[in-house]
Amino acid sequence: MGDAVLTQFFSGFSLVAILIIAALGLAVIFGVAGVINMAHGEFIMVGAYVASVVQSGLGGNTFWSIPICFVAVGLLGLVVERTVIRGLYDRPLETLLATWGVSLILIVVIKMIFGTELHYVGSPEMLQGGFPAPGNLPFPWYRLFLILLSILLLIATFVLFFRTKFGLAVRAVRRNRSMSEAMGINTARVDMLIFAYGSGLAGVAGAVLAPIKTVSPTMGFPYAVDSFMVLVLGGVGNLMGVPVGAAIIGEGETILAFLFNSVIGKLLVFLLIVLVIRIVPRGIFGYQERTLGHRR
Amino acid sequence: MLEIDKINTFYGTSHILHDLSLTIPDGAMISVLGRNGVGKSTLLRSIIGLNPPRRGSITFNGRDLTRMSGHRRARLGVGYVPQGREIIADMTVSQNLEVAMFAKGMRSTKVPDFVYDLFPMIKPLMNRRGGVLSGGQQQQVAIARALVQEPDVLLLDEPTEGLQPSVVEEIDQIIRRIHAERNCSILLVEQNLFFVREVTEQFAIMENGQIVVSGDIAQLTDDLVAAHLSV
Numbered sequence: 427m428g429d430a431v432l433t434q435f436f437s438g439f440s441l442v443a444i445l446i447i448a449a450l451g452l453a454v455i456f457g458v459a460g461v462i463n464m465a466h467g468e469f470i471m472v473g474a475y476v477a478s479v480v481q482s483g484l485g486g487n488t489f490w491s492i493p494i495c496f497v498a499v500g501l502l503g504l505v506v507e508r509t510v511i512r513g514l515y516d517r518p519l520e521t522l523l524a525t526w527g528v529s530l531i532l533i534v535v536i537k538m539i540f541g542t543e544l545h546y547v548g549s550p551e552m553l554q555g556g557f558p559a560p561g562n563l564p565f566p567w568y569r570l571f572l573i574l575l576s577i578l579l580l581i582a583t584f585v586l587f588f589r590t591k592f593g594l595a596v597r598a599v600r601r602n603r604s605m606s607e608a609m610g611i612n613t614a615r616v617d618m619l620i621f622a623y624g625s626g627l628a629g630v631a632g633a634v635l636a637p638i639k640t641v642s643p644t645m646g647f648p649y650a651v652d653s654f655m656v657l658v659l660g661g662v663g664n665l666m667g668v669p670v671g672a673a674i675i676g677e678g679e680t681i682l683a684f685l686f687n688s689v690i691g692k693l694l695v696f697l698l699i700v701l702v703i704r705i706v707p708r709g710i711f712g713y714q715e716r717t718l719g720h721r722r
Numbered sequence: 723m724l725e726i727d728k729i730n731t732f733y734g735t736s737h738i739l740h741d742l743s744l745t746i747p748d749g750a751m752i753s754v755l756g757r758n759g760v761g762k763s764t765l766l767r768s769i770i771g772l773n774p775p776r777r778g779s780i781t782f783n784g785r786d787l788t789r790m791s792g793h794r795r796a797r798l799g800v801g802y803v804p805q806g807r808e809i810i811a812d813m814t815v816s817q818n819l820e821v822a823m824f825a826k827g828m829r830s831t832k833v834p835d836f837v838y839d840l841f842p843m844i845k846p847l848m849n850r851r852g853g854v855l856s857g858g859q860q861q862q863v864a865i866a867r868a869l870v871q872e873p874d875v876l877l878l879d880e881p882t883e884g885l886q887p888s889v890v891e892e893i894d895q896i897i898r899r900i901h902a903e904r905n906c907s908i909l910l911v912e913q914n915l916f917f918v919r920e921v922t923e924q925f926a927i928m929e930n931g932q933i934v935v936s937g938d939i940a941q942l943t944d945d946l947v948a949a950h951l952s953v
Contacts, residue, residue: 591820591831594817594820594821595821595824595825597812597813598810598813598821601810601812604792605808606825607792608770608771608792608793609796609821609822609825609826609867609868611793611821611825612793614791
């Protein structure tokens with residue numbers, strides 16, 4: 427029994443990785459720009475379609491689609507920020523509605539271009555097959571690749587925010603927007619770049635999730651829900667909120683689904699999330715505002 | 723030279739500054755006086771761009787700032803020390819200074835030596851987080867943050883507010899030295915009349931969003947103080 431749980435624990439890593447990859451872009455945009463992007467799932471979906479075009483149209487595999495999707499969906503995010511979000515920064519409810527509208531538009535546009543039939547994206551040849559994991563369960567190479575990629579994306583984001591001067595400026599904007607502007611930081615440009623970076627991360631998520639999931643116009647929604655759960659649990663005040671939230675949800679769901687069944691597993695995890703935010707409403711790594719106001 | 727010409731600034735629908743004009747020549751140090759709520763802070767916020775005026779114009783070294791976004795004003799050489807300091811609490815002192823230099827577009831973000839000379843207390847605090855500093859320390863970091871940008875004009879909003887007397891004395895000494903040693907003009911909002919009389923060269927008294935009296939500091943008589951400043 428213990429061995430079997432251990433096996434589940436290892437296979438749970440891949441779900442954790444998927445949650446990290448899916449939620450990171452949302453966390454970056456919410457954490458810095460303060461925008462709850464309801465179109466996040468659809469950004470992932472667009473990324474998946476771009477990946478399918480890269481595969482069928484250009485003959486490239488996932489390694490090609492990662493940078494291409496990052497740029498393509500990043501540019502999409504840039505356009506959305508410039509046209510829709512720009513005027514709504516201090517109005518959270520309108521932002522919710524507007525980004526939800528964007529999500530509906532994206533679904534329809536994708537349906538118009540690609541039709542409603544499902545698309546399939548294969549994983550790269552060198553990542554097919556697997557290796558024996560503890561407990562003799564075959565562990566697919568592609569899942570290992572996802573785990574490594576999730577770590578890589580976390581490190582890249584950490585370096586961007588905490589090891590570069592641009593990151594320093596971003597953190598200043600997050601904590602005190604008006605003072606940042608007054609000392610010469612182009613806060614509108616920071617918002618734009620962060621929105622584009624977060625969207626690009628959603629594109630990468632689409633690129634790597636396409637091979638393990640059927641690509642369809644409505645595939646984004648479940649990922650958006652999972653991503654929001656990760657943020658609610660982990661909090662957005664700290665980059666650590668994403669991996670910790672993802673780890674609790676991913677491992678919790680996998681192990682509980684094994685011990686009971688997947689419905690009860692999901693139910694228990696949601697119950698846990700409700701309990702946690704009852705105690706720490708801003709999530710485990712939530713940031714407590716210490717200054718008065720000044721967040722626009 | 724900073725020229726403010728008949729600006730009108732609003733907070734929402736309430737009209738704060740009424741046709742206010744003021745000129746700050748290069749190298750000058752002007753104190754803005756007035757009771758609470760007359761628009762002194764709003765004047766500074768209009769200049770830096772946090773509350774841009776709806777009418778009138780602000781010209782700085784021949785460039786029109788009136789419609790310019792805040793960050794470009796700072797890059798042109800307007801330094802701002804806000805009321806309440808507004809140090810970034812979860813960044814260290816050195817990061818607070820570095821980000822200011824990066825924001826100004828300076829190539830090097832090494833803290834210049836004059837900072838340690840003007841603010842000897844800063845060196846041991848460089849790796850402390852801004853949020854754990856005392857009010858007086860935060861005030862010094864806030865002034866240092868503006869000075870590392872080598873501004874041409876420095877806007878100081880009540881730098882001694884809420885500080886204990888010995889610390890007020892320290893801040894006053896620093897402002898005095900900045901005026902003498904740093905090549906920038908200073909626009910100071912200050913309640914401490916003793917300091918204003920001793921250090922500044924010119925004054926301007928505000929009432930209802932306008933400047934009602936201004937002139938050389940020698941002209942700041944007790945009668946004027948009684949008429950416009952006493953509560």
